[in-house]
Amino acid sequence: xxxxxxxxxxxxxxxxxxxxxxxxxxxxxxxxxxxxxxxxxxxxxxxxxxxxxxxxxxxxxxxxxxxxxxxxxxxxxxxxxxxxxxxx
Amino acid sequence: xxxxxxxxxxxxxxxxxxxxxxxxxxxxxxxxxxxxxxxxxxxxxxxxxxxxxxxxxxxxxxxxxxxxxxxxxxxxxxxxxxxxxxxx
Amino acid sequence: xxxxxxxxxxxxxxxxxxxxxxxxxxxxxxxxxxxxxxxxxxxxxxxxxxxxxxxxxxxxxxxxxxxxxxxxxxxxxxxxxxxxxxxx
Amino acid sequence: xxxxxxxxxxxxxxxxxxxxxxxxxxxxxxxxxxxxxxxxxxxxxxxxxxxxxxxxxxxxxxxxxxxxxxxxxxxxxxxxxxxxxxxx
Amino acid sequence: xxxxxxxxxxxxxxxxxxxxxxxxxxxxxxxxxxxxxxxxxxxxxxxxxxxxxxxxxxxxxxxxxxxxxxxxxxxxxxxxxxxxxxxx
Amino acid sequence: xxxxxxxxxxxxxxxxxxxxxxxxxxxxxxxxxxxxxxxxxxxxxxxxxxxxxxxxxxxxxxxxxxxxxxxxxxxxxxxxxxxxxxxx
Amino acid sequence: xxxxxxxxxxxxxxxxxxxxxxxxxxxxxxxxxxxxxxxxxxxxxxxxxxxxxxxxxxxxxxxxxxxxxxxxxxxxxxxxxxxxxxxx
Numbered sequence: 001x002x003x004x005x006x007x008x009x010x011x012x013x014x015x016x017x018x019x020x021x022x023x024x025x026x027x028x029x030x031x032x033x034x035x036x037x038x039x040x041x042x043x044x045x046x047x048x049x050x051x052x053x054x055x056x057x058x059x060x061x062x063x064x065x066x067x068x069x070x071x072x073x074x075x076x077x078x079x080x081x082x083x084x085x086x087x088x
Numbered sequence: 089x090x091x092x093x094x095x096x097x098x099x100x101x102x103x104x105x106x107x108x109x110x111x112x113x114x115x116x117x118x119x120x121x122x123x124x125x126x127x128x129x130x131x132x133x134x135x136x137x138x139x140x141x142x143x144x145x146x147x148x149x150x151x152x153x154x155x156x157x158x159x160x161x162x163x164x165x166x167x168x169x170x171x172x173x174x175x176x
Numbered sequence: 177x178x179x180x181x182x183x184x185x186x187x188x189x190x191x192x193x194x195x196x197x198x199x200x201x202x203x204x205x206x207x208x209x210x211x212x213x214x215x216x217x218x219x220x221x222x223x224x225x226x227x228x229x230x231x232x233x234x235x236x237x238x239x240x241x242x243x244x245x246x247x248x249x250x251x252x253x254x255x256x257x258x259x260x261x262x263x264x
Numbered sequence: 265x266x267x268x269x270x271x272x273x274x275x276x277x278x279x280x281x282x283x284x285x286x287x288x289x290x291x292x293x294x295x296x297x298x299x300x301x302x303x304x305x306x307x308x309x310x311x312x313x314x315x316x317x318x319x320x321x322x323x324x325x326x327x328x329x330x331x332x333x334x335x336x337x338x339x340x341x342x343x344x345x346x347x348x349x350x351x352x
Numbered sequence: 353x354x355x356x357x358x359x360x361x362x363x364x365x366x367x368x369x370x371x372x373x374x375x376x377x378x379x380x381x382x383x384x385x386x387x388x389x390x391x392x393x394x395x396x397x398x399x400x401x402x403x404x405x406x407x408x409x410x411x412x413x414x415x416x417x418x419x420x421x422x423x424x425x426x427x428x429x430x431x432x433x434x435x436x437x438x439x440x
Numbered sequence: 441x442x443x444x445x446x447x448x449x450x451x452x453x454x455x456x457x458x459x460x461x462x463x464x465x466x467x468x469x470x471x472x473x474x475x476x477x478x479x480x481x482x483x484x485x486x487x488x489x490x491x492x493x494x495x496x497x498x499x500x501x502x503x504x505x506x507x508x509x510x511x512x513x514x515x516x517x518x519x520x521x522x523x524x525x526x527x528x
Numbered sequence: 529x530x531x532x533x534x535x536x537x538x539x540x541x542x543x544x545x546x547x548x549x550x551x552x553x554x555x556x557x558x559x560x561x562x563x564x565x566x567x568x569x570x571x572x573x574x575x576x577x578x579x580x581x582x583x584x585x586x587x588x589x590x591x592x593x594x595x596x597x598x599x600x601x602x603x604x605x606x607x608x609x610x611x612x613x614x615x616x
Contacts, residue, residue, distance in 0.1 A: 002176040003147065006139060009172060035596050035605075045139060051534060051573060059531065059605075061594055066149055066172060068123050077123075077147075077172045084537060084594060084605045088530040090264040091235065094227060097260060133227060154237055154260060156211050165211075165235075165260045178352040179323065182315060185348060221315060242325055242348060244299050253299075253323075253348045266440040267411065270403060273436060309403060330413055330436060332387050341387075341411075341436045354528040355499065358491060361524060397491060418501055418524060420475050429475075429499075429524045442616040443587065446579060449612060485579060506589055506612060508563050517563075517587075517612045 003070055005044040005077055010052060012038035012060070014067075014074045036062045037087060038076060050080050057087040091158055093132040093165055098140060100126035100148065102155075102162045124150045125175060126164060138168050145175040179246055181220040181253055186228060188214035188236070190243075190250040212238045213263060214252060226256050233263040267334055269308040269341055274316060276302035276324070278331075278338045300326045301351060302340060314344050321351040355422055357396040357429055362404060364390035364412070366419075366426045388414045389439060390428060402432050409439040443510055445484040445517055450492060452478035452500070454507075454514040476502045477527060478516060490520050497527040531598055533572040533605055538580060540566035540588070542595075542602040564590045565615060566604060578608050585615040 005011045015037045040056045052058055065078030093099045103125045128144045140146055153166030181187045191213045216232045228234055241254030269275045279301045304320040316322055329342030357363045367389045392408040404410055417430030445451045455477045480496045492498055505518030533539045543565045568584045580586055593606030 004174045004176060006171050006173055007169070011173065034594055059596065066122055068147065068172075081535070083534050084596075085534055085539065086532045088532060092262045092264060094259050094261055095257070099261065154210055156235065156260075180350045180352060182347050182349055183345070187349065242298055244323065244348075268438045268440060270435050270437055271433070275437065330386055332411065332436075356526045356528060358523050358525055359521070363525065418474055420499065420524075444614045444616060446611050446613055447609070451613065506562055508587065508612075 001070070003042060003068070003075070003077075005042055007044045008046040008049040008080045009044045009077050010040055010050065010058075010080055010083065011042040012058060012065075012076045012078055013041050014038045014076055015057075034062050035059050035084065041075070044080075046080075052080070052083060052086060058083050059085045059087060089158070091130060091156070091163070091165075093130055095132045096134040096137040096168045097132045097165050098128055098138065098146075098168055098171065099130040100146060100153075100164045100166055101129050102126045102164055103145075122150055123147050123172065129163070132168075134168075140168070140171060140174060146171050147173045147175060177246065179218060179244070179251070179253075181218055183220045184222040184225040184256045185220045185253050186216055186226065186234075186256055186259065187218040188234060188241075188252045188254055189217050190214045190252055191233075210238055211235050211260065217251070220256075222256075228256070228259060228262060234259050235261045235263060265334065267306060267332070267339070267341075269306055271308045272310040272313040272344045273308045273341050274304055274314065274322075274344055274347065275306040276322060276329075276340045276342055277305050278302045278340055279321075298326050299323050299348065305339070308344075310344075316344070316347060316350060322347050323349045323351060353422065355394060355420070355427070355429075357394055359396045360398040360401040360432045361396045361429050362392055362402065362410075362432055362435065363394040364410060364417075364428045364430055365393050366390045366428055367409075386414050387411050387436065393427070396432075398432075404432070404435060404438060410435050411437045411439060441510070443482060443508070443515070443517075445482055447484045448486040448489040448520045449484045449517050450480055450490065450498075450520055450523065451482040452498060452505075452516045452518055453481050454478045454516055455497075474502050475499050475524065481515070484520075486520075492520070492523060492526060498523050499525045499527060529598065531570060531596070531603070531605075533570055535572045536574040536577040536608045537572045537605050538568055538578065538586075538608055538611065539570040540586060540593075540604045540606055541569050542566045542604055543585075562590050563587050563612065569603070572608075574608075580608070580611060580614060586611050587613045587615060 003011055037059050040052050040054055040058055043050050060078055060083050064082035065076040068075050068077060091099055125147050128140050128142055128146055131138050148166055148171050152170035153164040156163050156165060179187055213235050216228050216230055216234055219226050236254055236259050240258035241252040244251050244253060267275055301323050304316050304318055304322055307314050324342055324347050328346035329340040332339050332341060355363055389411050392404050392406055392410055395402050412430055412435050416434035417428040420427050420429060443451055477499050480492050480494055480498055483490050500518055500523050504522035505516040508515050508517060531539055565587050568580050568582055568586055571578050588606055588611050592610035593604040596603050596605060
């Protein structure tokens with residue numbers, strides 16, 4: 001199954017990350033910050049608005065977009081306007 | 089009876105789906121996720137905005153649109169802007 | 177008395193309908209669904225926006241518009257943008 | 265004193281009306297419905313927007329506009345966009 | 353001190369008025385109605401929007417604008433869009 | 441340090457003022473009214489919108505803008521649209 | 529890792545500052561005021577809107593933007609419209 005985002009939306013594969021506290025306890029990044037990072041896997045058709053491309057690593061607000069599970073993996077359909085930055 | 093959506097609206101036949109939990113219990117998909125999928129059965133007249141066509145399988149936010157029962161089957165009248173993605 | 181809707185509004189004669197439950201009890205449709213159907217009896221002057229005509233059977237959100245009683249019969253003055261679909 | 269409405273506003277003389285219940289009790293119309301009728305007595309200067317004229321009998325939402333008493337009579341200053349229909 | 357309203361604002365000298373109740377008790381008009389009247393004493397620079405001039409007696413919503421005391425007298429700085437009518 | 445307001449913003453030096461009550465007690469003006477006055481000390485770059493200049497004494501809503509302390513003195517960064525009037 | 533802000537956003541390195549109270553107690557500036565200052569380290573692609581450049585010291589509302597930690601240092605991704613002033 002292929003998911004093609006509509007309009008100004010972008011499909012992002014959510015990046016799971018971990019972080020060690022000072023005491024060595026591992027906590028998921030999502031518990032630390034208000035942003036999350038992911039990998040763009042598909043973009044919508046609204047090319048004037050969309051400024052990211054497949055393969056870009058992006059940072060977005062943790063509460064933006066709609067989460068979907070594709071073949072067991074967490075993804076996010078998020079509007080371009082909710083993508084905060086590209087990571088290089 | 090034929091239902092012709094107005095303007096930028098799309099008529100979608102809601103797709104019933106099931107999912108097995110690890111323990112084998114079947115739960116409807118609607119209880120698992122915030123998105124739902126359906127089949128486009130009619131589109132509105134606003135062709136500049138509508139980017140889906142009859143027969144497309146689409147994903148939309150579970151809380152978008154207005155549910156209607158047509159000849160015993162659950163449908164949804166949803167605005168194009170609430171359709172998140174096309175599934176191929 | 178003739179009621180001529182202003183601007184992008186449409187005057188709809190609310191359609192009373194009934195439905196039988198499995199056990200044969202009759203319940204009004206308004207108790208079952210979030211949509212209601214009616215017959216367009218007059219349209220406003222904003223012809224660019226209004227895409228229905230007198231005699232059209234339309235479906236609208238049950239909570240849209242303003243209800244008015246005309247010669248004892250329930251009508252609704254509803255904006256074109258709140259009409260969800262035309263029934264044929 | 266003459267009241268000249270500004271912009272897209274219309275001055276309406278509120279129509280007092282009565283209605284008999286089945287048991288013959290007279291109740292004012294305002295207690296029955298969400299709309300009220302009145303007579304247009306002056307219109308604002310925004311001629312592109314205003315589609316009613318002095319002498320028109322109009323129907324408006326009971327909660328629209330600002331009520332004013334002119335020489336002891338209840339009037340309403342209401343925006344054109346809140347006038348639902350013209351009665352003929 | 354001269355107060356020159358900015359943009360689409362108008363400076364109004366609030367009109368104090370009184371009214372007798374049936375029993376002869378005098379109550380200020382502000383306790384009776386949702387509108388208040390005043391005298392325009394200065395207008396802003398946005399001439400396309402402002403349709404009143406110095407000396408006009410205007411009616412406005414009692415809760416619109418910002419009250420200011422100029423040399424001991426109550427005034428109101430109110431946007432043109434909140435002026436309901438001109439009194440003649 | 442020089443503070444250059446961005447866009448349609450204006451930097452205002454808040455004017456401290458006092459007022460005597462009938463009994464001679466001095467209370468700060470801010471406790472009396474909903475407006476406050478100040479001196480424009482810098483303006484933003486959006487010249488089409490900004491209609492005040494350095495040195496103008498302006499009146500603004502007490503709750504508008506963001507207060508900042510510059511070299512120990514209270515200032516306000518306020519949008520042009522929140523400046524009510526110029527005092528001359 | 530390099531963070532490139534999208535659209536009308538700006539990446540700001542939050543400036544840590546301290547202030548002594550009268551009694552000599554050091555309190556962080558963030559506890560004193562509603563504004564915060566920082567250094568622009570990257571700007572988005574929307575050059576028509578963005579009026580700051582790398583190296584500018586800017587003042588912004590403490591509650592604007594989304595905080596991100598980059599290599600252990602607190603940064604903020606903030607929209608140009610939330611930057612109040614440039615400090616020189």
